[in-house]
Amino acid sequence: MTAVSAPGKVLLTGGYLVLDRNYTGTVFALDARIHAIVQQLRRGSRQLSASPFDAVGEGAEQQAGGSVTVNDTSIEEETITVRSPQFLDAVWEYRLKRYEDGGGVKVVQHGGGRRNPFVETSLSYALTYISYVADSRGFGSLSITILADNDYYSETAASRGPAAGTQGRFRHFGVPLHEAHKTGLGSSAALVTALVSALVIHRTMHPDDLDVAREKLHNLAQAAHCAAQGKVGSGFDVGAAIYGSCLYRRFSPSILEKLGDVGSPGFEERLFATVEDVDVARPWDTECTDFGMRLPQGMQMVLCDVDCGSHSPSMVKHVLEWRNKNRQEADMLWNNLQANNEKLRLELIRLAVARNHDPEAAPVLEDYDLIRALIRQTRCYLRTMTKLSGVPIEPLVQTELLDAMSDIEGVIGGVVPGAGGYDAVVLLIRDDMAVVNRLNALFQNWSSSVEDDFCGKIERVRMLGVRHGSDGVLNEKLGQYFGWI
Ligand SMILES: Nc1ncnc2c1ncn2[C@@H]1O[C@H](COP(=O)(O)OP(=O)(O)O)[C@@H](O)[C@H]1O
Numbered sequence: 001m002t003a004v005s006a007p008g009k010v011l012l013t014g015g016y017l018v019l020d021r022n023y024t025g026t027v028f029a030l031d032a033r034i035h036a037i038v039q040q041l042r043r044g045s046r047q048l049s050a051s052p053f054d055a056v057g058e059g060a061e062q063q064a065g066g067s068v069t070v071n072d073t074s075i076e077e078e079t080i081t082v083r084s085p086q087f088l089d090a091v092w093e094y095r096l097k098r099y100e101d102g103g104g105v106k107v108v109q110h111g112g113g114r115r116n117p118f119v120e121t122s123l124s125y126a127l128t129y130i131s132y133v134a135d136s137r138g139f140g141s142l143s144i145t146i147l148a149d150n151d152y153y154s155e156t157a158a159s160r161g162p163a164a165g166t167q168g169r170f171r172h173f174g175v176p177l178h179e180a181h182k183t184g185l186g187s188s189a190a191l192v193t194a195l196v197s198a199l200v201i202h203r204t205m206h207p208d209d210l211d212v213a214r215e216k217l218h219n220l221a222q223a224a225h226c227a228a229q230g231k232v233g234s235g236f237d238v239g240a241a242i243y244g245s246c247l248y249r250r251f252s253p254s255i256l257e258k259l260g261d262v263g264s265p266g267f268e269e270r271l272f273a274t275v276e277d278v279d280v281a282r283p284w285d286t287e288c289t290d291f292g293m294r295l296p297q298g299m300q301m302v303l304c305d306v307d308c309g310s311h312s313p314s315m316v317k318h319v320l321e322w323r324n325k326n327r328q329e330a331d332m333l334w335n336n337l338q339a340n341n342e343k344l345r346l347e348l349i350r351l352a353v354a355r356n357h358d359p360e361a362a363p364v365l366e367d368y369d370l371i372r373a374l375i376r377q378t379r380c381y382l383r384t385m386t387k388l389s390g391v392p393i394e395p396l397v398q399t400e401l402l403d404a405m406s407d408i409e410g411v412i413g414g415v416v417p418g419a420g421g422y423d424a425v426v427l428l429i430r431d432d433m434a435v436v437n438r439l440n441a442l443f444q445n446w447s448s449s450v451e452d453d454f455c456g457k458i459e460r461v462r463m464l465g466v467r468h469g470s471d472g473v474l475n476e477k478l479g480q481y482f483g484w485i
């Protein structure tokens with residue numbers, strides 16, 4: 001059994017800029033993680049490595065080593081069952097299809113149900129890579145469990161209820177996955193990263209070698225995530241899922257453009273070359289620097305979920321269209337934002353180093369004056385971007401909310417992270433429960449009072465329990481999954 005987890009992300013600064021390799025983004029990993037637990041099933045049996053926590057069930061035979069065989073020879077060999085037990089009916093069953101001409105291995109869903117492109121593509125990519133490097137003819141059958149920290153989804157009646165919390169860290173949501181409301185922490189990137197990493201570790205290496213394999217896992221996860229999304233984004237979310245908090249510079253999109261689809265002739269060789277970075281014509285050029293960076297001691301990051309009726313799909317498309325048509329003006333804005341974001345990042349690092357030297361010294365408010373001013377300046381540029389592009393990056397209802405939050409004692413400043421819009425805001429605060437309480441008091445009756453420039457209205461604001469985490473992909477211990485696997 002192999003268990004691996006990967007974190008969610010928040011792009012503090014660099015939204016839109018990070019799509020262009022000439023600019024960077026400061027991305028923080030979160031302590032909300034998605035776990036993938038891979039169990040190997042033995043031949044001719046439905047379940048061979050039994051749950052380490054289960055008593056032996058009826059109709060099953062105890063095997064040496066505590067595993068269990070269900071005597072059912074009708075079960076096909078080489079099936080992969082993936083479960084997300086926090087959600088209703090979240091079970092996906094796959095059989096394997098091997099292609100001629102080096103097309104790789106594809107998982108084909110059987111047994112009906114909604115498809116899950118992120119699970120499906122991760123499996124196909126990971127198994128194609130594994131079968132090529134390990135010259136593996138048979139995988140046997142696998143049972144995979146996915147468990148997500150609760151903050152990835154808005155609360156439901158079931159997740160608030162008393163029964164939800166009886167199985168440790170993870171809650172039951174009591175709804176199908178497609179009905180769960182995402183909070184925008186990057187569930188798909190964390191899921192893909194955890195899943196491909198767990199499979200590759202399970203079949204080809206010792207878990208202790210995770211650090212050495214990080215780059216390859218990054219390349220594989222980026223390839224699988226882009227294929228599942230159907231587009232090549234900046235990949236900052238996969239970068240954070242693998243490396244943790246970092247300064248991110250994207251890879252050249254051409255690296256993935258020639259990869260093709262699973263099943264196309266020669267796919268396994270192209271995937272191998274991409275993952276192992278042996279294509280001299282297209283070397284990987286992602287930069288994740290300062291990875292594992294932490295906030296200064298005494299500072300904390302909180303995310304607030306903004307419940308707002310308004311959704312703005314294709315914000316990226318519209319911003320880029322505006323940039324292409326107004327290149328000179330856009331370049332000036334992009335450069336100003338980049339310079340300011342860079343100052344903010346360096347000041348955060350400077351303070352973190354200073355605090356490490358003197359962790360006992362209580363932070364004084366003036367320590368944060370420069371950070372406060374730089375955040376204000378970043379917001380100012382984001383509002384200019386909003387006005388010029390006509391895209392609600394920091395719409396007026398968010399301006400009102402961020403201003404009110406920033407006035408609270410102990411709040412250093414806040415921005416709309418990532419693409420902005422009406423989803424969430426991120427705040428840097430003094431790490432003090434009193435500040436959290438003051439914010440919660442503000443949210444209690446919060447409703448926007450200004451007329452929005454894009455017709456949005458904020459009716460409810462909720463602080464998520466998630467905090468900055470800094471670690472990337474990690475091996476996990478099995479004990480925490482009691483009751484789930
Ligand atoms: N717990 C989970 N189990 C299985 N699949 C999940 C889980 N959480 C998220 N996913 C997959 O990720 C998709 C959401 O990804 P996406 O729309 O990119 O949102 P996000 O911004 O959170 O990454 C879901 O539709 C589903 O396919």
Ligand SMILES: C[C@@](O)(CCOP(=O)(O)OP(=O)(O)O)CC(=O)O
Nearest residue numbers: 015016019186233234235418419420
């Ligand atoms: C616009 C962007 O630069 C940042 C978007 O950040 P978000 O955190 O808003 O992203 P999602 O999780 O995909 O919703 C696009 C990108 O870099 O891919």
